[in-house]
Amino acid sequence: MQTLYLFLVLLLLATLVYHFGRKRAIAVAGGQDWVQSLHSLPSYYGLYAAVWAALPAMLLLGLWAAFQDTILATLITGELTAGELKGQRLEFLINDIKALTRGGLAARDASPELRAVAETYARYQQLSQILIWVLVLGLALGGGSLALKATHPELRARNHVESTVLVILVVFSSIAILTTFGIVLSVLFESIRFFQKVSWQEFLFGLHWSPQIALRADQVAASGAFGAVPLFAGTMLISVIAMALAVPIGLMSAIYLSEYAPRVVRAWAKPTLEVLAGIPTVVYGFFAALTVAPAIRDLGTSVGLDVSSESGLAAGLVMGVMIIPLVSSLSDDVINAVPQSMRDGALALGATPSETIKRVVLPAALPGIVGGILLAVSRAIGETMIVVMAAGVAANLTANPLESVTTVTVQIVVLLTGDQEFDSAKTLAAFALGLTLFVVTLTLNVIALHIVRKYREQYE
Amino acid sequence: MNNDAEPNKGNATPTASDNVNASLKRRYAAERRFRRFGAFAVVLGLIFVAGLFGDIVSKGYTAFQQTYIQLPICFDAKLITGEGPAGCANEPLQLSDEALAFDRLSRANYRKLIRKALRERFPAVSGRLEKRALYRLISPGARFALREMVLEDSSLLGQRMDLWLVADDDVDMLVKGQIDRTLPEAERRIKDRSIAWVDSLAESGQIEKKFNTIFFTHGASREPEMAGIAGALAGSFYTLTLTLVFSFPLAVGTALYLEEFAPKNRWTDFIEVNINNLAAVPSIVFGLLGLAVFINFFGVPRSTPLVGSLVLTLMTLPTIIIASRAALKSVPPSIREAALAVGASPMQTQVYHVLPLAIPGMLTGTIIGMATALGETAPLLMIGMIAFIVDIPQGALDPSTVLPVQIFLWADSPERGFVERTSAAIMILLGFLIAMNLAAVVLRRRFERRW
Numbered sequence: 085m086q087t088l089y090l091f092l093v094l095l096l097l098a099t100l101v102y103h104f105g106r107k108r109a110i111a112v113a114g115g116q117d118w119v120q121s122l123h124s125l126p127s128y129y130g131l132y133a134a135v136w137a138a139l140p141a142m143l144l145l146g147l148w149a150a151f152q153d154t155i156l157a158t159l160i161t162g163e164l165t166a167g168e169l170k171g172q173r174l175e176f177l178i179n180d181i182k183a184l185t186r187g188g189l190a191a192r193d194a195s196p197e198l199r200a201v202a203e204t205y206a207r208y209q210q211l212s213q214i215l216i217w218v219l220v221l222g223l224a225l226g227g228g229s230l231a232l233k234a235t236h237p238e239l240r241a242r243n244h245v246e247s248t249v250l251v252i253l254v255v256f257s258s259i260a261i262l263t264t265f266g267i268v269l270s271v272l273f274e275s276i277r278f279f280q281k282v283s284w285q286e287f288l289f290g291l292h293w294s295p296q297i298a299l300r301a302d303q304v305a306a307s308g309a310f311g312a313v314p315l316f317a318g319t320m321l322i323s324v325i326a327m328a329l330a331v332p333i334g335l336m337s338a339i340y341l342s343e344y345a346p347r348v349v350r351a352w353a354k355p356t357l358e359v360l361a362g363i364p365t366v367v368y369g370f371f372a373a374l375t376v377a378p379a380i381r382d383l384g385t386s387v388g389l390d391v392s393s394e395s396g397l398a399a400g401l402v403m404g405v406m407i408i409p410l411v412s413s414l415s416d417d418v419i420n421a422v423p424q425s426m427r428d429g430a431l432a433l434g435a436t437p438s439e440t441i442k443r444v445v446l447p448a449a450l451p452g453i454v455g456g457i458l459l460a461v462s463r464a465i466g467e468t469m470i471v472v473m474a475a476g477v478a479a480n481l482t483a484n485p486l487e488s489v490t491t492v493t494v495q496i497v498v499l500l501t502g503d504q505e506f507d508s509a510k511t512l513a514a515f516a517l518g519l520t521l522f523v524v525t526l527t528l529n530v531i532a533l534h535i536v537r538k539y540r541e542q543y544e
Numbered sequence: 545m546n547n548d549a550e551p552n553k554g555n556a557t558p559t560a561s562d563n564v565n566a567s568l569k570r571r572y573a574a575e576r577r578f579r580r581f582g583a584f585a586v587v588l589g590l591i592f593v594a595g596l597f598g599d600i601v602s603k604g605y606t607a608f609q610q611t612y613i614q615l616p617i618c619f620d621a622k623l624i625t626g627e628g629p630a631g632c633a634n635e636p637l638q639l640s641d642e643a644l645a646f647d648r649l650s651r652a653n654y655r656k657l658i659r660k661a662l663r664e665r666f667p668a669v670s671g672r673l674e675k676r677a678l679y680r681l682i683s684p685g686a687r688f689a690l691r692e693m694v695l696e697d698s699s700l701l702g703q704r705m706d707l708w709l710v711a712d713d714d715v716d717m718l719v720k721g722q723i724d725r726t727l728p729e730a731e732r733r734i735k736d737r738s739i740a741w742v743d744s745l746a747e748s749g750q751i752e753k754k755f756n757t758i759f760f761t762h763g764a765s766r767e768p769e770m771a772g773i774a775g776a777l778a779g780s781f782y783t784l785t786l787t788l789v790f791s792f793p794l795a796v797g798t799a800l801y802l803e804e805f806a807p808k809n810r811w812t813d814f815i816e817v818n819i820n821n822l823a824a825v826p827s828i829v830f831g832l833l834g835l836a837v838f839i840n841f842f843g844v845p846r847s848t849p850l851v852g853s854l855v856l857t858l859m860t861l862p863t864i865i866i867a868s869r870a871a872l873k874s875v876p877p878s879i880r881e882a883a884l885a886v887g888a889s890p891m892q893t894q895v896y897h898v899l900p901l902a903i904p905g906m907l908t909g910t911i912i913g914m915a916t917a918l919g920e921t922a923p924l925l926m927i928g929m930i931a932f933i934v935d936i937p938q939g940a941l942d943p944s945t946v947l948p949v950q951i952f953l954w955a956d957s958p959e960r961g962f963v964e965r966t967s968a969a970i971m972i973l974l975g976f977l978i979a980m981n982l983a984a985v986v987l988r989r990r991f992e993r994r995w
Contacts, residue, residue, distance in 0.1 A: 153843030246891040250805060256797035257806070260819045260865070263858045267829055270836030333585045340582025349586075357589045362977060363596070364919025366948040367970050370955045374963065375599050405592045412589070434564070436571055438578035459824065466826020468922035473955060493828050493922070500835065500926050518832040522825065529824040 086213055087149045094145070094224055098138035101228040105133030108235045124242035132241040135248055137228030141220045148216050156212065160205050181205050271522060274515030281509045282310045287516060289313060293479035293490075295499060295510045310513055312520070314479040318396065318489035322471060323464040325400025325485055326407055331457060333404075334411025341412075342419045343441055354416075361409035369473030372402035377474055389486060394476035397485040403470050407460050414459065418452025418536075419445060451535050458532035462525040468493040492517050600974070604967025610756035610769060611716040612708040613682060613745060615661040619694060621701040624652040632704040644698050654687035654694075658709065665750075666741060677738055681745075683710040685770035710758065711751070713768040713961030715742055719751060722960060733960070759968065763934045764950065768961025771954070773969050775936045779849055779929070779944030780918060786853030786940055787917050791860050792910055796899075798861075799868035799906070804894055823862035830859045831926030839927060847928040847943040855923050860913035867909020871902040904991030911984040915977050921948040947973050 109129035113122050122129070160181065181202045235241075279287070290311015337357065341350050377398035384391030391397075422445050430440040446453070476488030477498055499514035558566070621628035625643035642648070662678050663669065669678050686709040694700055714734045717723045719742065729736050745751045762772030798819075806812040834855035838844045844851040875898050883893040924930070929945050930953065937944035945953070947969065954966040 150842050154841075157843070242889065246889060249891060250801075253797045253801035253805065256794050257801045257815055259794055259858075260798065260822060260861065261815055263822060263833070263861070264818050266837050266858075267825065267833045270833050271829070274836060333588055336582045336585035337589050340579070340586050344579055344582055345586070353586050353590065356593055357586070359593055360589070360596075362915065362919075362981060364921065364948050364973065364977070366919070366921040366951050366955075367596075367600070367974070370951065370966060370970060371596055371599060373955060374603075405596075408589055408592070436575040438575045439571070441578070462824060462826075466828065468826070468828045469952065472922075472925075473952065493826070496828055496832070497922070497925055500831075501930055515832060515836070518829055522829050525824065525826055525829075526821060529821050533820060 086216075087145065090145060090217060090220055091142070094138055094141055094220065097221075097224050097228070098134040101137040101232070102127075102130040102134040104130070104228075105232055105235065106130035108133075108232055109241075112235050113237060122237050123240050128241040128245055129235050129239070131245045132239070133228055133231040133235070135245060136231035137224045139248070140227050141224040144223060145216070145220050148212075148220075152212055152216075156205065156208055159208055160201055267522065271515050271519045274512050275519045278509060278512035278516045281512070286310060287312050287513075291481060293495070295495075295513055308509060310509070310516075312492070312517065314481040315490060315492045315495055315517070317481055317483070318475070318479070319465055319491040319493075321483060321485060321489055322396050322400040322403060322475060322491060323461060325397060326403035326464045327457070327461060329401055329404025330407035330411050330460060334408045334460075335415050335453065337408070338412040338415035338419060339441060342416050343437065343445070357412060358409045360405060361413075363406075365406065365467060365469040366473070368402050368406050369469040369471075372398050372470055372474035376402055384486060391486045392476070392488040394474065394488040395486050396475055396489040399471050399474040400485065402474065403464055403467055406467070406470065407464060410460050410463060411456060414456030415449070415453050418449040418456065421452070422448045451538065455532040455534075455536035458528050458535070462528035462532070465528075466493065466521060466525050468497060472497050492521050496521075597974075600967050600970050604964055604969075604971050606720050606722070607759060607964040607968035608756050609720075609753040610758060611711040611719045612752055612754050613711045613715070614706055614708050614750040614752070615658070615665060615682075616704055617657055617661050617690065617707045617709075618704045619690075619700045619702060620657065620660070623656055624649065624654075624694065624701060628702065632702055634703055636699065637702040639698075639701065646695070649695055649698065650691060652691070652694075654690040655684075657690060658682050658686060666744075674737065677735065678741065680712055681715055681738065681741060683712050683767055683769045685765065685767055686710045708752065708754070710769050713959060714738070715751075716769055717960050718742055719746075719753065720964075722964075759965065763936050764932055764945070764953070765934065768957075768959050768965055771962070771965060773947065773950060773972060775933055776945050776947045776950035776969070777972075778936050779852075779933075780946040782849035782937065782940045782944065783852045783856065783946055784914060784918055786849060787856045787860065788910070788914060790853060790857040791864055791913065794857070795861055795864035795868055795910070795913075796906055798865050799872055800894060800899070802865075803869045803872040804898070805890070819862050819865055823866065826922075827859055827920055828922040828926065830855050831923030833858070834923060834927045845941060845943075847931050847933075847945075849937070849940045849942075849944055849946075851927050852924050852929050852946065853940075855927060856917040856920060859920065859923065860917050863913040863916065864906070864909050867912065868902070868906040871905025871909065872898065874905065875901045901993070904987055908984045908988050911980050911987070915980040915984075918980070919948055919973065919977060921952055924949055925952075947976075 106126045106129060109122060109126040110116060110119060113119050113126075119126060181198065287310050290309065291313050292309040292311045293314050295308045295310060337353075341354055345353065377393055377395060380395060380398050380401075381391045381393050426444055426448060427440055430444040431437070435443065471491045471494050475494055476490050477494065478488055479490050479495075480487055482489060496514045496517050499510055499517075618632035620630055620632060621637055621639065621643075622630035625639060625648055627639050627643040628637050659675075659679050662681065663675070666678060669675055689709070690707075711719070714723070715738070718725075718734050718739065723732060723734055725732075725739065742751065758770060759772045761774050762770060763775030765771040802812060802815065806815075834851060838851050838854050839846055844854065879897050879901065880893050883897045884890070888896070924946060928943075929949055931943055931945065932953070933943055933945055935942075951966055951969050951973065954962045954969065
C-alpha cells in the first residue's frame with residue numbers, strides 16, 4: 085500500500101515538474117514569441133525534467149519493493165538464533181512474525197521471544213519505510229531541480245527524452261527474454277536439487293511413482309518412489325485419445341468449410357466452432373468429470389465393462405473436443421494458402437473435388453497440417469485442468485483407456501497444492517516434472533513453427 | 545482422339561474414356577462420401593458446442609433460485625439479551641443500554657429462535673434425533689440473517705414476525721426436484737419424515753423459491769445454500785485489473801520497439817522467437833515460475849491478486865504483443881513517410897501518427913488476452929489462490945481466489961447443491977467471456993480501416 089501511495093505521489097510530482105520545466109523553457113527563450121530559439125519544443129524540456137524527477141526515483145522504489153522483504157527477513161534471522169526459537173523452521177517463524185506485526189496473530193499465542201523479535205521486525209519495517217520515503221522524494225526533487233536548472237536553449241531536450249524512451253522500450257521488450265530465463269532458471273535449479281536426491285535414471289526410467297513422504301522414517305517406502313514412466317505413459321495415452329478425436333474432426337471440418345461449404349454456412353459455422361477454443365479449461369474439466377465420465381461409466385456397465393469413474397477415456401475425449409478448433413483453424417489457414425491454380429489444374433484434368441483435395445491440396449498443405457498437429461499435441465500434453473478434474477491421481481502403468489491414469493500436469497498440481505515444505509523431494513519433483521514438460525512442449529513448438537515457416541516460404 | 549478414330553473390333557480392350565466412364569460411378573460415390581464425412585465433422589463439432597452449453601445451462605439455471613421457508617420468528621428479548629419478558633407480546637420494550645450493546649446482540653444465540661419456531665410449527669416432533677432432523681430443514685446460515693436484522697433495528701426485540709429463512713441445501717434440492725423421491729429411503733440424503741415436513745410446509749404455502757441473492761452477495765461457504773461468488777468475482781476483478789495495468793504498457797512498448805525501432809539482428813530475432821515460443825508454453829509452467837520467482841525469491845505474498853496478476857501478465861504478454869504487432873503492421877507506410885517528410889522525429893511519428901491508428905487493434909488483442917486470463921486456472925493453483933476464503937477480498941493484497949478456481953473448488957465438493965452452483969458460476973464466467981469477446985469484435989468492426 086505504501087508503495088502505491090509513494091508511486092502516486094511521484095506521478096503527481098512528475099506532472100508538476102513537467103509544468104515547471106515547460107514554463108521555464110519558455111521563460112529562458114524570452115517569452116512565447118521566442119520559442120523557436122529553443123532546440124526543442126517547450127514540452128520536451130518539461131518532459132526532460134519530469135524524466136529526471138521520476139525515473140531514478142521509480143527505479144529505487146521498484147528495487148525496494150522487490151527486495152525489502154528479503155532484506156528484512158535476513159536482518160531478523162540473526163535475532164532468531166537465540167533461545168528456543170533456534171532450530172525451528174525459519175519461513176514459518178517469519179510468517180508468524182509478519183502476522184504478529186500485522187495483528188493477525190493474537191499476541192497472547194506467541195512466545196515472548198517471538199514477540200520481541202516481532203517488535204524488532206516492526207521497528208525495522210518502520211525505519212525502512214521512512215527511509216524509502218525520504219530517499220525517493222529526495223531523489224525525485226533533486227533530479228527534477230537539477231534538470232530544471234539545466235534548461236538552456238541549446239539543451240537537446242527532445243533527443244534526450246527520445247533516447248530515454250527508446251531505452252525503456254528495449255527494457256520492456258527484454259521482459260519476454262527475462263520470462264524465458266526465469267522459467268528455465270527456476271525450473272532448472274529446483275530440478276538440479278531434485279536430481280541430487282533422486283538419480284535422473286530413476287526419474288526418467290523408473291516404473292513406480294508414489295511421492296508420498298512418510299511421517300516416520302522407518303515406514304515402508306519412506307523416501308517415496310519417483311519413477312515417472314507411469315506419468316509419461318498416462319500423458320501419452322490421454323493425448324493419443326484426444327488427438328484421435330480432434331485430428332479427423334478438426335481436419336475434415338476445415339476441409340469442408342474451406343472447400344465445400346456455402347459462404348453462409350462458413351460464416352456461421354467457423355466462429356461457432358471457434359467458441360470451443362475460448363471456453364476456459366476448467367469448464368471442460370467440469371463437463372468431463374460430471375457429465376462425460378459418468379456417461380462412459382454407465383455405458384461401460386451396461387455392456388459389462390468395468391470402467392473407472394476417473395477413466396483416461398473421458399479426459400481424453402473432452403480434451404479432444406477442446407483441441408478441435410485449434411486443429412481446424414490451423415489446417416484452414418494452410419489449406420487456404422495452397423494456390424488456387426493448383427486446384428484449377430487438377431479440376432481441369434477431370435478430377436473430382438474430393439480427388440483434388442486428397443491428391444493435390446492435402447499433399448501440398450501437409451507440412452503445415454503436420455505443424456498444426458504438433459502444436460495441438462503440445463497443447464494436449466500441457467493441458468492441466470481437464471486432467472486434474474477428470475483423470476485420476478493414482479499412477480497406474482496401463483494402456484487401457486478405461487482405467488484411471490494420471491499425467492505429468494496432474495502430479496505437478498497434486499504435489500504443489502496444499503501444505504508443502506519447499507525443500508522436500510516431493511516438492512522438488514514437481515519442478516523436475518515441470519522441466520520435462522517445458523522441454524518437451526518447447527521442442528514440439530520449435531519443430532512445428534519451423535515446419536510451418538518453411539512451408540509458407542514455398543508459395544509466397 | 546486417335547483411339548476413337550480407330551474401329552473397335554468386337555470386345556477388344558476398352559478405351560480410356562470407357563475406363564473413365566466405368567469408374568465414374570465409383571468416383572462420384574467416393575466424392576459424395578467424402579463430402580458427407582466433412583459435413584458430418586462440422587455438424588459433430590457444432591453438436592459438441594451445443595451439448596456443452598446445453599449441459600451447463602440445464603444443470604445450472606436452477607441455482608438462480610433458492611428455496612426459503614416461512615416461519616413466525618419470535619425475537620424473544622429474554623433469550624437474546626437476557627433481559628425483559630420471555631416470549632413475544634408485540635409491545636414496545638424498554639431495555640437497558642447494556643442489554644442492547646453491540647457485543648451482546650451479536651453474540652446472542654439466534655439459532656434458538658429458529659429452533660423454537662420450528663418446534664412450534666411441528667409440535668408433534670419429539671425425541672432428540674427427530675428434533676435434530678427437524679432443525680436441519682433450515683440452513684445453519686439463517687441465524688446470521690436474524691442477527692443482522694436485530695443489529696440493524698433493536699426495536700424488533702419482543703416482536704413476532706413472519707420471516708422467510710434460507711432452507712437447507714437438501715430441502716432446496718428436494719423442492720427443485722433434484723432428489724428422487726422414489727428411491728429407497730436409505731439411498732436418499734433426505735429421509736421420509738423430512739419429506740413429510742417439507743410437504744406440510746408446502747401445503748400451507750410456507751415454502752417458496754425466490755431469486756437467489758445469496759449467490760451474488762456471499763463469499764465461499766461449506767454450506768451450498770450460503771455459498772456465493774462475490775468473493776471470487778472481487779478476486780477476479782483485482783487480479784484482472786492489475787494484469788491489465790501491467791501487461792498493456794509492457795506489450796505495447798515491446799511491440800512498438802520490435803516492429804518500428806529494432807534493428808534486424810540476431811538479438812531481436814532471438815526476442816521474436818522467444819515470444820512466439822512463450823505463447824505456447826503450458827500455463828502450468830508459468831505457475832511454477834510464479835512460485836519459484838515471485839513467491840520464494842521476491843517474497844510477494846501468496847494467494848494474493850498481486851502475485852496472480854504478475855503470473856497472468858507474463859502469460860498474456862505474448863498474445864497481446866503479437867496482436868499489437870499485427871496492428872502496427874497494418875498501418876500503411878505512407879503515414880510514417882508523410883510524418884517523417886514534414887520533419888517529425890521517428891519517435892514523434894510513432895507517438896502522434898502510428899500509435900493512434902494502431903490502438904484499436906491493440907485494444908482488441910488486449911481484450912482477448914484478458915479473456916484468456918480471466919478463464920485461466922492452472923497457474924493460480926500453484927501460487928496458492930486455491931485457499932478457502934469466506935471474506936470478500938478488499939484489495940490486491942488480501943488472500944483471495946478467482947472465479948475459475950472457485951469453480952474448480954466447488955466442482956470437487958460432494959454436496960449435490962454445489963453442482964448447480966458450479967454450473968451457475970460457469971454460466972457467469974462464460975457470460976463475462978462472451979461479453980469481452982463481443983466487445984473485441986465490435987471494436988474491430990467499428991475501427992477497422994481498410995487502407
